Amino acid sequence: MTQEKLVELLHSMSLKEKVNQMLQVTTGFFTDEKMLTGPTAQGEIGEENISQAGSLIGLFGAEEYRKQQKAFMEKHPHHIPFLDMLDVINGFRTIYPIPLGQGATFNPDLMKKCASMAALEASVSGIHVTFSPMVDLVRDARWGRVMESTGEDPMLNCEFARAQVEGYQGRDVKEAGKIAACVKHFAGYGAPVGGREYNTVELSENTLMEYYLPAYQAAIEAGAEMVMTSFNTLNGIPSTGNQWLMQEILRGKMGFQGVLISDWAAIEELCIHGFAADRWEAASLAAHAGVDIDMMTGVYCSKLPELVETQVLSEKLLDEAVLRILTLKNKLGLFENPYKDADPEKEKEVILCEEHRKLAREAAEQSFVLLKNEEMLPLNPEEKIAIIGPFAEEKEIYGSWSIIAQAQDTVSIADAVRTQTEFPHVSIAKGCEILSPKEYCLVTQAEAEKIQQRVEQQDRTQSSKALWKEAVKTARKADKVILTLGEHKNMSGEAASRADLRIPKIQRKLLKEIYQMNPNITVILFTGRPLDLRQIEKYAKAILVVWMPGTEGGNAIWNVITGAVSPSGRLPMSFPYCVGQVPISYNEYVTGRPCEDSSVSREYRSNYRDIPNEPLYPFGYGLSYTQFLYSKLSLSSTVLKPGEKLEASIVLRNIGDREGTETVQLYIRDCAGSVVRPKKELKAYQKITLAPDEEITVRFEITEEMLRFYRADGSYGSEKGIMGVMIGKDSNIRESAAFELQ
Numbered sequence: 217m218t219q220e221k222l223v224e225l226l227h228s229m230s231l232k233e234k235v236n237q238m239l240q241v242t243t244g245f246f247t248d249e250k251m252l253t254g255p256t257a258q259g260e261i262g263e264e265n266i267s268q269a270g271s272l273i274g275l276f277g278a279e280e281y282r283k284q285q286k287a288f289m290e291k292h293p294h295h296i297p298f299l300d301m302l303d304v305i306n307g308f309r310t311i312y313p314i315p316l317g318q319g320a321t322f323n324p325d326l327m328k329k330c331a332s333m334a335a336l337e338a339s340v341s342g343i344h345v346t347f348s349p350m351v352d353l354v355r356d357a358r359w360g361r362v363m364e365s366t367g368e369d370p371m372l373n374c375e376f377a378r379a380q381v382e383g384y385q386g387r388d389v390k391e392a393g394k395i396a397a398c399v400k401h402f403a404g405y406g407a408p409v410g411g412r413e414y415n416t417v418e419l420s421e422n423t424l425m426e427y428y429l430p431a432y433q434a435a436i437e438a439g440a441e442m443v444m445t446s447f448n449t450l451n452g453i454p455s456t457g458n459q460w461l462m463q464e465i466l467r468g469k470m471g472f473q474g475v476l477i478s479d480w481a482a483i484e485e486l487c488i489h490g491f492a493a494d495r496w497e498a499a500s501l502a503a504h505a506g507v508d509i510d511m512m513t514g515v516y517c518s519k520l521p522e523l524v525e526t527q528v529l530s531e532k533l534l535d536e537a538v539l540r541i542l543t544l545k546n547k548l549g550l551f552e553n554p555y556k557d558a559d560p561e562k563e564k565e566v567i568l569c570e571e572h573r574k575l576a577r578e579a580a581e582q583s584f585v586l587l588k589n590e591e592m593l594p595l596n597p598e599e600k601i602a603i604i605g606p607f608a609e610e611k612e613i614y615g616s617w618s619i620i621a622q623a624q625d626t627v628s629i630a631d632a633v634r635t636q637t638e639f640p641h642v643s644i645a646k647g648c649e650i651l652s653p654k655e656y657c658l659v660t661q662a663e664a665e666k667i668q669q670r671v672e673q674q675d676r677t678q679s680s681k682a683l684w685k686e687a688v689k690t691a692r693k694a695d696k697v698i699l700t701l702g703e704h705k706n707m708s709g710e711a712a713s714r715a716d717l718r719i720p721k722i723q724r725k726l727l728k729e730i731y732q733m734n735p736n737i738t739v740i741l742f743t744g745r746p747l748d749l750r751q752i753e754k755y756a757k758a759i760l761v762v763w764m765p766g767t768e769g770g771n772a773i774w775n776v777i778t779g780a781v782s783p784s785g786r787l788p789m790s791f792p793y794c795v796g797q798v799p800i801s802y803n804e805y806v807t808g809r810p811c812e813d814s815s816v817s818r819e820y821r822s823n824y825r826d827i828p829n830e831p832l833y834p835f836g837y838g839l840s841y842t843q844f845l846y847s848k849l850s851l852s853s854t855v856l857k858p859g860e861k862l863e864a865s866i867v868l869r870n871i872g873d874r875e876g877t878e879t880v881q882l883y884i885r886d887c888a889g890s891v892v893r894p895k896k897e898l899k900a901y902q903k904i905t906l907a908p909d910e911e912i913t914v915r916f917e918i919t920e921e922m923l924r925f926y927r928a929d930g931s932y933g934s935e936k937g938i939m940g941v942m943i944g945k946d947s948n949i950r951e952s953a954a955f956e957l958q
């Protein structure tokens with residue numbers, strides 16, 4: 217449809233019809249199942265609103281979609297199709313590793329491919345928009361939603377944000393197999409006080425601009441069609457009603473022109489926050505902030521007509537919002553073809569197809585991070601191997617956002633073992649459940665009931681005592697134990713904050729007991745967040761973090777532990793020494809009395825009296841099955857002028873006896889600035905694969921643009937002075953060269 221026709225359509229709509237475009241309801245309003253992720257909408261949403269709603273959330277399945285859309289359009293006064301949205305976070309039905317795991321790949325191209333495949337599966341099922349990417353920067357492992365982020369580094373987050381948008385949307389969302397991306401949660405949602413979900417966020421404007429906003433900006437520049445507001449207050453004002461944030465920053469400074477949707481019930485929650493006195497004011501505040509769609513409440517559809525009629529809200533502003541929604545429908549081609557890619561035949565063809573499984577496997581393999589390996593891995597076919605623990609047979613290893621994932625599609629470690637023949641001496645024993653009954657509070661009530669039911673249905677050979685005994689016996693007979701431990705998939709994700717970052721108690725007990733039987737333990741750690749690994753570190757000779765690896769998780773783990781694939785993931789978030797350190801990130805400031813400054817007396821340095829300052833495993837850390845040697849860093853010059861380039865390089869050599877992939881990381885420290893600069897900032901990295909004895913010169917180009925930041929006066933640019941340069945295998949690297957920016 218031409219823009220002219222679109223505007224004509226807008227002007228032919230009644231006020232109520234326009235307002236209904238700004239309403240999003242769940243598909244449950246058509247089918248009676250109303251709940252998806254938040255509170256259920258109150259009685260304000262009437263039949264007429266539902267039959268004209270601009271968008272739906274959660275309708276999938278090509279046939280059902282086509283049926284609902286057809287019936288909907290027939291009833292609609294202008295036959296306008298609804299938009300169909302869903303959280304397609306780490307895959308649709310074929311599940312890739314959780315975003316934090318994908319962050320560990322340090323491979324945005326791979327993430328782009330994953331997003332593209334997820335878009336294909338979702339689009340043939342009728343989805344038009346995914347509520348992804350989530351680009352919130354995260355430093356606090358207590359927050360359950362760190363699993364949805366790609367981590368703590370602003371530069372990496374920008375790259376991954378861009379990659380996901382490009383993967384979902386392609387060059388044109390109208391194209392077959394493409395869906396629109398919705399960047400979330402704007403803004404600062406990743407920094408709730410105390411790591412507690414939905415909590416207050418306090419960030420200085422400088423911190424917001426420098427660290428938190430760049431990834432949203434990158435996604436917008438990549439063409440993201442939608443943005444979602446966040447639940448939190450930002451410096452005292454809830455984002456969803458924050459005119460400065462949405463109008464001045466998002467639409468003004470950042471140039472966003474697409475559709476802005478509230479998070480679930482966030483407009484209504486303006487009242488609960490104590491920002492709006494009533495629902496009427498909440499509607500006015502959100503509409504004036506430029507929020508176009510009210511997700512799942514009746515606030516807009518019940519209050520906006522009156523606000524316009526009483527001229528509190530100009531119809532022009534309302535029209536702008538509705539036009540943005542219609543424009544997105546038009547960009548997706550829905551006026552010409554309201555069914556877009558929804559096709560039951562294609563669904564059969566592409567969903568869970570071999571190509572998608574292969575990619576899921578590759579992504580999982582690249583996401584695993586080897587934290588420790590004292591001659592445990594890779595396994596040897598002659599050895600007697602015991603695979604023990606609650607994740608050995610577990611299939612729900614895809615993370616809490618995999619809405620339509622099914623356990624039956626997933627390959628567990630045990631499944632992978634059963635389909636191989638190379639390792640004949642493998643035995644499997646569960647040992648215990650992921651959680652003991654006392655720990656059911658760590659998951660949602662529905663999930664706890666599911667676990668409880670499963671346990672009750674087990675026969676006597678599966679009783680907790682029998683499982684335990686069997687595991688101990690299996691461990692005793694083995695040469696090596698692969699102990700699968702970790703968080704239940706429901707222990708991270710939305711509303712899953714934790715104050716204790718250890719694995720569940722029952723599993724800690726299992727670890728200790730197995731250790732008594734056999735100390736040759738490799739822990740395979742399933743997790744949605746960085747955990748406190750001190751105890752695991754004490755008892756395990758090797759640790760492999762596998763996050764929530766997805767549909768092909770079992771195969772990928774087997775490939776890595778047997779050495780068919782060498783581990784290459786790097787931590788996208790620091791693993792703290794213990795919970796007392798969080799929030800923590802590698803790019804902190806130095807402070808006036810640094811811990812390592814021996815000129816200050818020990819008592820008065822910036823440190824903890826009881827624990828080290830350093831995380832247990834730093835950002836960027838990860839081992840492979842070989843070893844790499846770094847030469848001294850060399851710089852092509854000690855001076856850099858704007859417009860010129862400088863080269864920093866090292867020689868990297870594989871000194872082990874296997875091929876391996878190293879992620880060579882370049883960090884820079886701006887030694888003095890009008891705003892203090894971090895200890896180090898990741899500026900570039902390269903993933904290099906080398907055969908044994910092979911060596912290569914790894915070169916990085918440094919330009920003045922890379923040294924820009926938000927200065928004290930709010931402007932963006934570099935400042936002259938000395939810059940420290942570091943090239944190394946993780947963020948623990950010390951400064952080894954310097955140049956002057958002139």
Ligand code: BGC
Pocket residue numbers: 252253254303347400479480710
């Ligand atoms: C979450 C969003 C999500 C939305 C729709 C909310 O509870 O915060 O991230 O996109 O639900 O499912």
